[in-house]
Amino acid sequence: MDQAAQTIVAIRNLAKAYRRGDQVVPVLTDITLDIAAGDYVALMGPSGSGKSTLLNLIAGIDKPDAGSLSIGGIDITALDEADLAAWRSRHVGFIFQFYNLMPVLTAFENVELPLLLTDLSAAQRRQHVGDALEMVGLADRVEHYPSELSGGQQQRVAIARAIITDPTILVADEPTGDLDRVSAEEVLNLIDRLNRELGKTVIMVTHDPHAAAKARSIRHLDKGELTQ
Amino acid sequence: MYYLRMIVRNAMRHQLRSGLTVLGIVVAIVAFGLLRTVVDAWYSGAEAASKSRLITRNAISLVFSMPLAYAGKIRQIDGVKAVSYASWFGGVYVTEKNFFPQFAVHAPTYFNLYPEFVVPPEQMRDFLHDRKGAIVGRRLAETYGFKIGDTVSLRGTIYPGIWDFVIRGIYDGAERTTDVSQFFFQWDYVNETMRITAPRRMNTVGVYIIALTGADRASDVSASVDATFRNSLAETLTETEQAFQLGFVSMTEAIVVAIRVVSYLIIFIIMAVMANTMAMTVRERLSEYATLKALGFGSRHLAGLIFGEAFVIAGCGALIGIFCTFPIAERFGKATGTLFPTFNVHDETIEWQIACAVLIAVVAALVPCWRVMHIRIVDGLRSIG
Ligand SMILES: Nc1ncnc2c1ncn2[C@@H]1O[C@H](COP(=O)(O)OP(=O)(O)OP(=O)(O)O)[C@@H](O)[C@H]1O
Ligand SMILES: [Mg+2]
Numbered sequence: 001m002d003q004a005a006q007t008i009v010a011i012r013n014l015a016k017a018y019r020r021g022d023q024v025v026p027v028l029t030d031i032t033l034d035i036a037a038g039d040y041v042a043l044m045g046p047s048g049s050g051k052s053t054l055l056n057l058i059a060g061i062d063k064p065d066a067g068s069l070s071i072g073g074i075d076i077t078a079l080d081e082a083d084l085a086a087w088r089s090r091h092v093g094f095i096f097q098f099y100n101l102m103p104v105l106t107a108f109e110n111v112e113l114p115l116l117l118t119d120l121s122a123a124q125r126r127q128h129v130g131d132a133l134e135m136v137g138l139a140d141r142v143e144h145y146p147s148e149l150s151g152g153q154q155q156r157v158a159i160a161r162a163i164i165t166d167p168t169i170l171v172a173d174e175p176t177g178d179l180d181r182v183s184a185e186e187v188l189n190l191i192d193r194l195n196r197e198l199g200k201t202v203i204m205v206t207h208d209p210h211a212a213a214k215a216r217s218i219r220h221l222d223k224g225e226l227t228q
Numbered sequence: 229m230y231y232l233r234m235i236v237r238n239a240m241r242h243q244l245r246s247g248l249t250v251l252g253i254v255v256a257i258v259a260f261g262l263l264r265t266v267v268d269a270w271y272s273g274a275e276a277a278s279k280s281r282l283i284t285r286n287a288i289s290l291v292f293s294m295p296l297a298y299a300g301k302i303r304q305i306d307g308v309k310a311v312s313y314a315s316w317f318g319g320v321y322v323t324e325k326n327f328f329p330q331f332a333v334h335a336p337t338y339f340n341l342y343p344e345f346v347v348p349p350e351q352m353r354d355f356l357h358d359r360k361g362a363i364v365g366r367r368l369a370e371t372y373g374f375k376i377g378d379t380v381s382l383r384g385t386i387y388p389g390i391w392d393f394v395i396r397g398i399y400d401g402a403e404r405t406t407d408v409s410q411f412f413f414q415w416d417y418v419n420e421t422m423r424i425t426a427p428r429r430m431n432t433v434g435v436y437i438i439a440l441t442g443a444d445r446a447s448d449v450s451a452s453v454d455a456t457f458r459n460s461l462a463e464t465l466t467e468t469e470q471a472f473q474l475g476f477v478s479m480t481e482a483i484v485v486a487i488r489v490v491s492y493l494i495i496f497i498i499m500a501v502m503a504n505t506m507a508m509t510v511r512e513r514l515s516e517y518a519t520l521k522a523l524g525f526g527s528r529h530l531a532g533l534i535f536g537e538a539f540v541i542a543g544c545g546a547l548i549g550i551f552c553t554f555p556i557a558e559r560f561g562k563a564t565g566t567l568f569p570t571f572n573v574h575d576e577t578i579e580w581q582i583a584c585a586v587l588i589a590v591v592a593a594l595v596p597c598w599r600v601m602h603i604r605i606v607d608g609l610r611s612i613g
Contacts, residue, residue, distance in 0.1 A: 061522050061605040082526060089524025100519040100609070104237035109230070116230060117524050 008168065008201050009035035009058060014067035016053055027053045029224045031067070040195040040202040042215035049221045051205040052173055058203060059171045060088050072168045089117045093162030093200075095172035095191075099154040101146040101161075107133065108142040111160045118165065132160040136190060152183025159190055163200070170194065172204040176211055188214050231529075235536035242509070246541055249505045253545025253588065254552065256498035257581050261553035262560060263491040264577045267484055269561075269568035274473035276405040276569065280443035281341065282450055283472040284436040287463040290316070293432035294462045305452045307445035308438055312337035315415060315434035319382030319391060321372070328368050328566040329407075330382065332415040339363075341439050344402040351376070351397030359417050361396035365408035369398050371565045380411075387418060389425070407569030438466070495584050502592040506538055510596035517600045518608025527601045531593075534600060538593035539586075546585030550578055 014031040017024050027050045035041055043051045056062040057069060060076050069077050072091060079087055094100075101110045111132055115125045133139050136156040146154050155175060162170055172191065176184035192214050194200040204215065212218050220227045239246055268275075284302065286292035293315070303311045317330040335356055339345060347355070347363060355361040364374055374380060378395045393413050401408045415433075422429045440449055450466035457464045467475075477484070510517070517530055553573055561571030600608075 056606050059522070061609075085521065085524045085526050087524075088522065094519075094522055096519075096609070100515065102234070102516060102519075104234060104241065109233075112230070113520075114523050 006037045007034045008037040008039075008072055009033070009203070010068075010070040011058070012068045012070075014054075014057065014069060015065050016050075016057060016062070017065055027224055028057075028064075031224075031226055033219065033226060035201065035203065037201055038195070038199045040192075040214070040216045041204070042212035042218045043203065043205045043221060044207070044209075044212055044218055045221035047207075050224045051221050054221065055171050055173055055203060055205050058169070059092050059094065060084050086117075089114060090165060091168040093165070093167040093170040095155070095158055095162050095170065095175045097174040097177040099146070099151075099158045099178075101154055101157060103146050105145070106142065107138060107144050107146070107149065107157045107160075110146070110157055111164055114161060114165045128164055129160075132164050133157075135163075136160045150183065151179050152186055155179060155183070155187050156190060159187070159194070163194060163198070168201065170200050170202045172202065174205055174207065176206070176208060184208075184211070231532060231536065235533060235540055238509075238513075238533070239537045239540045245505060245508070249502055249541055250545045250548070252498050252501050253542055253585070254549040256494050257546050257549025257585065258552050258556055259494050260491045260584060261550070261573060261577050261581050262557055263487050263494075264580060265553075265557050265560075265571065265573050266568075267487055268574050268577065269571045270480070270484055271474075271477055272405060272568065272570045272572075273407060274470055274477055276344075276403065276407060277469040277473040279446065279468050279470050280440050281469045282438040282440065282446060282453070282466050283469050284438060284450075284453055284464045284466040285434070285472075287454075287465040290434070292462065293429075293434055294436070294457075294464065296431040296433050298433070298436060298457065298462075298464070301456055302436055302438060302453055305449060305456065307441050307449040307452070309441045310337060310341060310439040312341050312437045313415065313433040313435065314338060314437065315418065315432075316386070317382070317384070317411075317413075317418070318386045319384050321380065321382055326372070326565070328371075328409050328411055330411040330413075332418040333412050335412075335414045335416070338412070338437070341437050344406045345399040346402050347397045347399045355396035358394060358396050359414060359420075360392060360394050362393035362411060362413040363397040363399055364395055364412070365410050365566075366398055366400050367408040368411060368566050369395075371409070374398075382411075387422070389421075404572060405570055409566035409569060436464075437469075495588070499588050499591050502538070502542065502588050503595065505541070506534070506592040506596050509537070510534060510600060514600070514603065514608045514611040518603065518605050518611070521605050521608065530600050531597050534597045535589070535593045538589040542585045542589035542592070546581060549585075550581050553577075553581070 011031055011033040014028060016028040017026040031054060043054065045051050053062065057064050058071070064077060068075060074087065076084060076087060102113065105113065108129055111129045112125055115128060120128070130139070133142055136159055138153060138156055138160070141149060141153060146157070149157065175191065176187055179187060188211055191202060191204065195202050206212050286294050299311050299313060302308060312334050314331045314333040317332050319330050321328070339347060339352065355363050362380065368374065374395050376395050376398065380393050380395060382391045382393065384391055399408065419430060438449065438453070440446060446468050453466040454464050520530060557571065557573045564571065
């Protein structure tokens with residue numbers, strides 16, 4: 001990262017609490033964080049510290065109670081439900097712990113899914129999906145259903161799905177949490193390549209110090225606050 | 229195409245559950261169609277009945293007759309084109325179970341008033357020349373195997389004794405709705421027998437059938453007929469044939485209402501079953517729908533997938549059900565013999581079956597769809613199928 005790092009994620013005084021009955025459980029209090037374009041940030045912290053909550057806010061699938069959250073220059077807290085959905089489809093690539101593939105769709109169709117929200121032609125979609133599956137090393141598994149793939153392969157399909165729309169940020173919540181060592185290594189190497197070769201901005205929640213070691217920077221979250 | 233594939237594969241995911249639901253819908257749609265057809269069959273006599281023919285009966289009750297002499301007086305009334313008469317015979321063929329309508333009719337005029345009963349001319353000639361001749365409907369003939377030349381014995385109830393008739397003709401219906409299950413013979417034969425066995429019942433008639441010069445004359449002619457015989461020994465009540473037939477049906481209205489209610493209940497029950505199927509299905513897949521939402525798919529897409537799946541399942545059930553309704557109705561119609569004048573599945577019944585399937589699908593998809601649309605993505609992602 002030698003170029004003047006341009007801030008792509010700007011978080012200011014972000015707060016989030018959950019209500020259980022009439023009890024308010026604060027999860028995040030006053031989070032301020034900048035992430036530069038092309039950065040690869042690992043979010044670590046004890047269980048229940050609010051890592052997933054923060055990641056979900058950044059990804060625009062949850063709403064903060066206070067503070068501002070600007071991604072690629074867009075204040076996503078100001079978007080309504082429909083605009084936020086459209087924004088996610090263009091700017092966020094999701095990588096989940098349990099892959100979250102559609103079991104009734106083949107690897108190919110799963111990767112194609114986000115492209116249905118674009119106006120690419122079927123031929124263009126086919127081209128993109130082919131390239132993405134090639135990139136994750138699954139060109140020979142296109143017709144396989146998720147149940148016919150190993151965990152590591154499923155996660156690689158999910159990664160192909162996450163990058164297919166060329167999103168602004170990639171968010172990954174414990175992407176190796178459900179994988180054995182070898183598969184985990186493959187997935188981490190892949191994410192690393194996406195960051196280094198394609199310049200993707202990656203924000204990854206992880207428990208695993210080995211995984212975090214791959215990131216360019218590590219942020220610790222404890223009791224809803226960022227510690228260094 | 230992509231979405232359709234996804235919908236169909238989703239519907240096929242739990243084959244046993246979807247299969248049983250489809251089966252339930254098939255049964256419900258067939259039952260609904262069959263019950264509606266029974267109700268239609270019930271009304272079919274009235275439906276096929278003419279609005280341009282009048283029926284005159286004794287004002288007190290159908291069981292009382294009228295003098296034969298009325299025929300001449302009715303014929304003179306303005307607006308009357310032709311008059312015929314008939315008497316309900318109510319005989320038993322072998323056993324009471326074999327019900328079919330039997331009428332003693334004034335043969336020379338009766339069939340002129342009923343052009344929908346189509347009899348080959350030579351058979352009609354044979355019938356008119358045979359005092360004991362009878363003309364029977366095609367369906368009646370097929371049900372009991374009556375052939376031309378056969379002798380059929382009826383045990384009289386209103387007219388005591390054993391009556392032998394010789395089948396001289398078989399009539400077909402000009403319309404699909406024509407009742408081809410009736411048995412006609414000569415009123416003269418009954419009357420001559422009465423002369424010997426019960427002279428007081430001679431020259432009496434059950435109903436007069438009046439053909440009008442125009443259908444618009446129905447109300448004024450019936451008023452004139454009834455006025456003519458006011459204050460006589462047998463006052464009359466004249467109404468259109470259709471009103472007359474509906475009078476019969478209304479006696480059994482309660483049964484018809486019961487059948488209708490049952491048919492709606494069946495649809496209601498299958499609606500609950502289908503709603504349960506969809507609710508279970510969607511609940512198991514909440515995390516998938518949440519993932520789709522995270523990826524940017526909106527309510528329109530999710531509703532499309534859920535309603536689509538409900539329509540696939542209900543559509544399969546309805547399609548099979550509608551196809552099964554025809555052969556089952558046919559067998560049912562055969563099994564009931566000549567109980568109903570006609571037993572046909574109406575187009576309207578099929579339209580109702582389709583409407584029911586649509587309703588079943590919509591109702592079943594509504595609540596799960598609402599739930600998926602309103603669930604927070606993070607909650608949906610946490611849910612385990
Ligand atoms: N929907 C919710 N309703 C109520 N409380 C919630 C909800 N989601 C999260 N929480 C609470 O917020 C806190 C932070 O949760 P979060 O999932 O962000 O933690 P985490 O750091 O990701 O933990 P882990 O490492 O176990 O995944 C927890 O105490 C959790 O109980
Ligand atoms: Mg978490």
